[in-house]
Amino acid sequence: MSASLALAPREDGARGRGAPALARRAFRRSVMLLFCVSVARAADVSVLGGPWFMSIGTAHLEAGAGTDFLSPVASDVFIAVLAISNTGGANWSLRIAREGNEAQWPAGVSVSLRRGGGSAEAGISDGLTYRTLTSDLQPFFSGTGDYASVEILVRLDGVTVQTPPGFFSLAIRYAVEVP
Amino acid sequence: MKPSICIRHFPIFVGAAALFASAGGAVHAADSATQDVDITVQSVNEISVGTAVTLNVNSATAGVNPTGLVGSTYSITTNSTASKKITAQLAGALSGGLALSVNLQAASTGTSAGPTLLSTSPVDVVNSIEAVTASGLTISYSATATVAVAPNSYVAEVTYTIVNDS
Numbered sequence: 001m002s003a004s005l006a007l008a009p010r011e012d013g014a015r016g017r018g019a020p021a022l023a024r025r026a027f028r029r030s031v032m033l034l035f036c037v038s039v040a041r042a043a044d045v046s047v048l049g050g051p052w053f054m055s056i057g058t059a060h061l062e063a064g065a066g067t068d069f070l071s072p073v074a075s076d077v078f079i080a081v082l083a084i085s086n087t088g089g090a091n092w093s094l095r096i097a098r099e100g101n102e103a104q105w106p107a108g109v110s111v112s113l114r115r116g117g118g119s120a121e122a123g124i125s126d127g128l129t130y131r132t133l134t135s136d137l138q139p140f141f142s143g144t145g146d147y148a149s150v151e152i153l154v155r156l157d158g159v160t161v162q163t164p165p166g167f168f169s170l171a172i173r174y175a176v177e178v179p
Numbered sequence: 180m181k182p183s184i185c186i187r188h189f190p191i192f193v194g195a196a197a198l199f200a201s202a203g204g205a206v207h208a209a210d211s212a213t214q215d216v217d218i219t220v221q222s223v224n225e226i227s228v229g230t231a232v233t234l235n236v237n238s239a240t241a242g243v244n245p246t247g248l249v250g251s252t253y254s255i256t257t258n259s260t261a262s263k264k265i266t267a268q269l270a271g272a273l274s275g276g277l278a279l280s281v282n283l284q285a286a287s288t289g290t291s292a293g294p295t296l297l298s299t300s301p302v303d304v305v306n307s308i309e310a311v312t313a314s315g316l317t318i319s320y321s322a323t324a325t326v327a328v329a330p331n332s333y334v335a336e337v338t339y340t341i342v343n344d345s
Contacts, residue, residue: 161223
């Protein structure tokens, strides 16, 4: 009862004119916020290609017995095609990180990625030099609009005779973000 | 009374906007995909020796069997986490009165067994080898021949093998 009395319009109309204006402003702000939310897009990234596997053995020694493994032991090896879609023509950036058990991965061995840079990637910025994967998402390359085929190449460094024989696994995370 | 209705809805609009904003991230949206990378590092245990050598048994002093010496080299790469050793053995028995010994220089992680007489059974020539790469390590061959051995050319084939150090 007290609230309704307080909000009741006065005869001079001062309260009555201010309240609707405030409400309209609030409404417009709300609509603007909702509009901003509605235009934010979640572009999709998909990896075309399965897991990448490499077996490192005698064939990867620099020059047979008495020498160590090649360094890098692999370079410019194609591992995947990325497709970036549903961007609605918006700008996007692709970030990469490594996932998996860090403790299980052999010390000193690093995985780096770059993109192929072919004609299908025209307009994409950055990503042509190798970027070493870390557990933190880091910028890889960026562009505008959809791309159906972005080639990803890998380089593997740091395998030496001090690297214990065994099976090691990690996952590469590709994340596309639309600002 | 309309103003009072609008005022009451004001926090609802703002609240709804805030809810959408927080739920949708509003600033940016992201999608991600992952790809597995699997690497297998195989056990590598490689040894190589230099080309064939000729050992002349023509040095003798009175009262002592003739002897001969010659050198060669070998290289080794192993990534084993278990201790390894190098064994040596003759492919076939030598003629009676001939004896061949070998002495291998150890890599930084191994221990040489010193001069070792070879036979058709494997004998240890370097022990306790850990992961290492080394090249140009010396092999010293030493042969002796009794006076009963007829002057001639004899062939001895020596096989070196990296095996687990027991």
